Amino acid sequence: MHKKYEMNFDTFLKNFKKHVSKLKLKNSIQKDYILKILYFSQQHLTAEEITYKIRETYNVDIGIATVYRAMKFFEELKIVSCLDGLENSKLYELNLSLHHDHLICTSCHKIIEFTDNVIEEKQINIAKNNNFILKDHVMTIYGICEDCQ
Amino acid sequence: MHKKYEMNFDTFLKNFKKHVSKLKLKNSIQKDYILKILYFSQQHLTAEEITYKIRETYNVDIGIATVYRAMKFFEELKIVSCLDGLENSKLYELNLSLHHDHLICTSCHKIIEFTDNVIEEKQINIAKNNNFILKDHVMTIYGICEDCQ
DNA sequence: CTAGTTGCAAATGCTTTGCACAGGA
DNA sequence: TCCTGTGCAAAGCATTTGCAACTAG
Numbered sequence: 001m002h003k004k005y006e007m008n009f010d011t012f013l014k015n016f017k018k019h020v021s022k023l024k025l026k027n028s029i030q031k032d033y034i035l036k037i038l039y040f041s042q043q044h045l046t047a048e049e050i051t052y053k054i055r056e057t058y059n060v061d062i063g064i065a066t067v068y069r070a071m072k073f074f075e076e077l078k079i080v081s082c083l084d085g086l087e088n089s090k091l092y093e094l095n096l097s098l099h100h101d102h103l104i105c106t107s108c109h110k111i112i113e114f115t116d117n118v119i120e121e122k123q124i125n126i127a128k129n130n131n132f133i134l135k136d137h138v139m140t141i142y143g144i145c146e147d148c149q
Numbered sequence: 150m151h152k153k154y155e156m157n158f159d160t161f162l163k164n165f166k167k168h169v170s171k172l173k174l175k176n177s178i179q180k181d182y183i184l185k186i187l188y189f190s191q192q193h194l195t196a197e198e199i200t201y202k203i204r205e206t207y208n209v210d211i212g213i214a215t216v217y218r219a220m221k222f223f224e225e226l227k228i229v230s231c232l233d234g235l236e237n238s239k240l241y242e243l244n245l246s247l248h249h250d251h252l253i254c255t256s257c258h259k260i261i262e263f264t265d266n267v268i269e270e271k272q273i274n275i276a277k278n279n280n281f282i283l284k285d286h287v288m289t290i291y292g293i294c295e296d297c298q
Numbered sequence: 299c300t301a302g303t304t305g306c307a308a309a310t311g312c313t314t315t316g317c318a319c320a321g322g323a
Numbered sequence: 324t325c326c327t328g329t330g331c332a333a334a335g336c337a338t339t340t341g342c343a344a345c346t347a348g
Contacts, residue, residue: 026302026347047338063305068338084233088313088337103279114275122268123290130252130261132292139288141272143281175322175327196313212330217313219328237312237338 005096009039012096016079025073030062034070035079035094044083044091044111047071084140085109101139107148154245158188161245165228174222179211183219184228184243193232193240193260196220233289234258250288256297 005012013035020027033054038045045053051064071092074080078095083102085091086109101119103112119139127134154161162184169176182203187194194202200213220241223229227244232251234240235258250268252261268288276283 021348024348028303028347030304061305064337065306065339066304069303090337103275103281105281106284112279112281114279116271116275119268119271122265126252126263126265127290127292130263131295132252132254132261132290133298134290134292135255136291137289138291139286141276141281141283141286143276143283143285146280149280149282170323173323177322177328179329210330213312214314214331215329239312 005039007096009036012039019077023077029060030066031070031073033058033060033062034067034074038080038092038094039096044085044093046085046089046091050092083111084138085111101141103141103143105145105148106142107144110145110147112145154188156245158185161188168226172226178209179215180219180222182207182209182211183216183223187229187241187243188245193234193242195234195238195240199241232260233287234260250290252290252292254294254297255291256293259294259296261294 007015013032016035017027034050037050037053037057041053047064047067051062051067054060054062071080071082075082080092081095083091083093086104086106091111098115099120100113100115103114104110105112123137124134156164162181165184166176183199186199186202186206190202196213196216200211200216203209203211220229220231224231229241230244232240232242235253235255240260247264248269249262249264252263253259254261272286273283
C-alpha cells in the first residue's frame with residue numbers, strides 16, 4: 001500500500017497541470033512520470049532512484065539531468081520538498097500532506113514522519129524573538145529504531 | 150571578540166590532548182591549529198575556510214585533505230559538530246557550549262544559535278513514542294533576519 | 299512558431315583516497 | 324623505532340551545465 005493522500009493521482013495531476021499553465025510554465029511527459037513515481041512511492045527517493053524507477057516501472061528512458069531539473073522546478077512551486085538523508089543523500093518527497101518532520105534510523109535508514117504542534121509553535125516564537133521572518137524549517141531526529149535495537 | 154567559552158583555549162587544548170592520548174590516538178600540530186581556528190572563530194566554518202584561515206593567520210601550510218580527516222576525527226570524539234548550511238555547504242563548529250540549534254538567514258547567511266528546552270524535551274518524547282533510541286537531532290529554522298528585511 | 303525542455307556528455311565542486319614521506323609517542 | 328598522520332595529486336560521486344534536437348502551448 002502506498003501513502004494515503006486525500007487526492008487521487010489523476011485529480012492531483014490535473015490540478016498540477018492547471019496550476020502550471022496558469023503560471024505560463026510548461027509541463028512535460030517526463031514531469032508527469034516523476035510525479036507519478038513520487039505519488040505512488042512509500043519512501044523518500046533520491047534523484048537516482050526516481051530515474052531508475054521510471055525506467056523500470058514505465059519502461060521510459062529519462063535522463064537524470066531531467067530529474068534534477070524537474071526537482072528544482074517542483075521545489076520552486078512547493079510541490080516537492082527535499083530532505084537531507086544520511087551520508088549526504090538528498091531525498092525528495094511529494095508535498096501533499098501537511099508539514100511534518102522526520103525521525104531517521106541511523107542503522108537501517110528507515111524514515112518515520114511526525115508532526116508536533118508544540119514544536120511548530122515554538123519555532124514561530126523563536127523566529128519572532130529573533131526578528132526573523134520565518135520561511136521554513138527542518139527538524140530531524142536521529143536514533144535507532146525498534147527493529148534495529 | 151570571539152565567543153565566550155567557559156574554558157580558555159590552553160586549558161581546552163590540554164584537556165583534548167590528554168583525552169586523545171588516553172584513547173591511544175595521535176595528535177598533531179595540524180589538529181592543534183584547526184582547533185585554535187575553530188575556537189577563536191565567531192562563525193561556523195567550511196573545510197575550505199578552515200584551511201585558508203590557518204594559512205592566513207598562522208602562516209602554516211596545511212592540506213585540505215588533512216582538514217577533512219581531522220573533522221572526521223573530531224566528530225567521532227564529539228568535539229566538533231557539522232551543520233548543513235545553505236547551498237549544500239557543510240559548516241563545522243566546536244562543541245564546547247551546550248547543545249543548540251540554528252536560525253539561518255537565507256539572504257545574508259548569518260547564523261544565530263538558540264536553545265529551547267521545550268523543543269529538547271519534545272524530541273525526547275517523540276523518540277520515545279516511536280520506540281527510537283535518541284542519538285542526535287538537527288533543528289534549523291530558515292528565515293530572513295532583521296538587517297535583510 | 300518559438301520559447302522552454304530533453305538527453306547526452308562534459309564540466310563542476312566538494313570530499314575521499316593512494317602513496318611516498320615526515321613526525322609523534 | 325614504528326606506526327600513524329600529512330600533503331599532494333588523482334579519483335570519486337552527486338549535481339549542474341552547454342548544446343543540438345525536440346516539443347508543448
